Amino acid sequence: MSAAHYDAIILGAGAAGLMAALTAGQRGRRVLLVDHADEPGKKILISGGGRCNFTNIHTAADRYISENPHFARSAFARYTPADFIGMVNRHGIAWHEKTLGQLFCDGSARQIVDMLMAECRDGGVTYAFGQSVSTVDHADGLYRVTIDGRDHHGPALILATGGLSIPKMGATGFAFEIARKFGLQVVQTRPALVPFTLGEDEALFRSLSGVSTDVVTHWGKTAFREAALFTHKGLSGPAMLQISSYWQHRTPIAVNFMPEEGADWLVEEKRNRPRAAFRSALARRLPERLAEALGSRLGLEGELSGMKDADLRKAQQQLARWPFNPNGTEGYAKAEVTAGGVSTRALNQKTMAAAKVPGLHAIGEAVDVTGWLGGYNFQWAWASGRAAGEAV
Structure with missing residues (x-):
């Protein structure tokens, strides 16, 4: 059987691959x-809970982690959130903005997939779904991809198979294997946007499973203000997922449980409500179970009037920079994305093409560009997919 010839073969029909194909x-x-x-x-x-947080209107390169923090700027300048919103609007998909610039479908994420597939059909794209790639080779200016025993040739190959996150959905390191095969450097990968696990010394907090509160999380100079959620394994919620992408193993994170309060709020509370119990002062600002757990750890009991200002100030400081020492994360099984990937040093920022391997492109999560939570990684998929699709 003779080989089929294409101008471009795209491996991976996720967000980036679909955009490159259409x-x-x-x-x-x-x-x-x-x-x-x-x-x-x-x-x-x-x-997005089945509604697809398809972009973020605040997209900018500084909201992405990469060895080269400037790499994504070119793609973002040429394909913006407004461009994708325009496609969504043309297809009559209703959407809404949640907090922090996050855009979601009013209906179902299925609408976004259907839209992208309709655009692919308009472009006459050929599909090979549910089929395994056995070999990928390059010779005489052509890539040969063997799929279920049949060869397919083309001068351009786009790696869009994503990263290692959520293996139960079929995620693999295939893009990294192919990249290495052709001599591209791959930055060490790790789970990102992932819940933390806590050890036995912090089991008290694991007992708060289901409790959520607004906090500011800190790691180094990086901070996020969003909700934190206690789980039976440790810490989750948007604030924790965000900081997890920056966190390095065996280092502490700090949590401000009182982001709305001034520096001397407990001392002022003592002046205004001297007969109030310390625990009740916490419980007016935090979920009751959390207030009890923090109060127990702080070791302060009784009315505020009976406490020294110095002790209250010490408690204020602890509540503003509460240290947690995660013993790890829940790994790729629960990670929303994979940090690291094909090195940006190996790629052209305008075309996503490998500088030293003609016709080879890498896009989306396969690349060492990892966005914040909230639609940023989808916008990278759309922008990098568009860049590669315009180049082949």
Whole structure:
């Protein structure tokens, strides 16, 4: 059987791969879109609680982690959140803005996948879903991709198979394997946007499973103000997921449980409500179970009037920089994304093409560009996918 020829072969039908395919296809390129899953966009479908947090209007390169923090600027300048919103609007998909610039479908994430597939059909994209890639080679200016025993050739190959996050959905390190095969450097990968686990010495907090409160989390000079959630394993919620992408193993994080309060709030509380119990002062500002746990750790009992200002100030400081020492994270199984990946040093920031391997591109989560929680990683997928799709 003779090999099929395409202008571009795209491995991975997630957000970035679909965008690259529809972009190249609509430019008149003959495109083959391949995925071992039986349907496209599986991670899109589960995102945002099933409503897909498809972009963030505050997208900027400084909200991404990379060895080269400037790398993403070019792609973002040429494909903005407004550009993707325009596509969403053309397809009549209703959406709304939640907090912090996050945009969600009013209905289902399925609408985003259907939209992208409709755009791919408009571009005449050929699909090979539910089929496994056995070999990828390069010779005489062409990539040869063997899928279920049949060879497919093309001058351009786009790696869009994502990272290692959520392996139960089929995530693998395939993109990294292929990148290394062709001599591209891969930055050490790790789980990102992932819950923390706590050890036995902090089991008291694990007993608060289900309790959530607004906090500021700190690690080094990085801080996020969002909700934190206690789990039976440790710490989760947006504030913890955000800081996890920066966290380094065996280092502490700090939590401000009183972000609304001034520096001397407990002393002022003593002046204004001297007969109030210390625990009740906490409970007016925090969930009761959390207030009890923090109060127990601080070791202060009774009425505020019976406490020294110095002790109250010490408690204020502890509540503003409460140290937690995670013993790890819940790993790739619970990580929303993979940090690290194909090094940006190996890629052209305008085309996502490998500088030393003609026709090879890497996009989306496969690349060492990791965004904050809240639609930022989807915008990177759209922007990097568009850049590669315009280049092949």
